[in-house]
Amino acid sequence: MAKEYREYRTGQGVPAAGTYICQSGAKAELSENDHFPVCPVSNEETYWKHDMSRRRDT
Numbered sequence: 001m002a003k004e005y006r007e008y009r010t011g012q013g014v015p016a017a018g019t020y021i022c023q024s025g026a027k028a029e030l031s032e033n034d035h036f037p038v039c040p041v042s043n044e045e046t047y048w049k050h051d052m053s054r055r056r057d058t
Contacts, residue, residue: 008036010045019051027051 005019008014021027024041028048039046 006037007047007049009047010036010038011018012036020048022046022048 001055008020014020014030014032017030017032019027019029020036022039023046024039024042026040028037028040030036036048038044039043
């Protein structure tokens with residue numbers, strides 16, 4: 001399976017529940033259909049990536 005490196009912007013819908021990391025390195029646990037928040041460090045819009053190191057294969 002190919003690795004996914006898609007980035008999501010503040011305000012976009014969360015495609016799958018999990019831990020996401022923003023550009024500042026802060027992590028957030030988000031649920032499917034939530035919206036990506038602003039950066040918890042800068043309180044500004046940011047990009048988020050799924051934290052693949054915490055992903056569990058089931």
